[in-house]
Amino acid sequence: AQKVTQAQTEISVVEKEDVTLDCVYETRDTTYYLFWYKQPPSGELVFLIRRNSFDEQNEISGRYSWNFQKSTSSFNFTITASQVVDSAVYFCALWPNTGFQKLVFGTGTRLLVSP
């Protein structure tokens, strides 16, 4: 069975603080894909990143960075120097490469960035 856990329900920070959103996943597949999506108040899920299970290289994109550690089944997301516009709900998701292929989402972390 596939499962994604985002233990942090809500995080509040002040603008310019760094913040890390945790994601832990469970899967028996050796090949799988991990995603992060952002959901602003408008409701649309905005794609942020995809990472495959063979690529543990960390990635940085502007103020965003992702730390994938297969040994701990974690795929954490860090926002550096947060901004008010970063306020949203962030979802981590898993897509298995075999079996019933569907995106399995975590419960999301609501990030509130205050000025």
Place this chain on the structure above:
Amino acid sequence: KAGVTQTPRYLIKTRGQQVTLSCSPISGHRSVSWYQQTPGQGLQFLFEYFSETQRNKGNFPGRFSGRQFSNSRSEMNVSTLELGDSALYLCASSLSGSLAKNIQYFGAGTRLSVL
């Protein structure tokens, strides 16, 4: 390039009625997936259509159905509405449905309220 378009954005229905939601995928995308988002259950996969055929189905009762047309547009129908069907229904499209090579892009959703 236009994104995923869902109509209507908001719907209010009463128990026992039925409802049809529409989704127009990104041009060229042949896979359309539907998700239900509620505060209690989070984001749950409903079904996926590819080339007018349902390929995958989540764990929802038969009251939830869908279809896809030859132009890849999809509709989702819920019959005999229940209060618990109140949710944000999200549609996502991708080129082929396999997220090993593609990304799912989401629409802004249809917010359904059942009174």
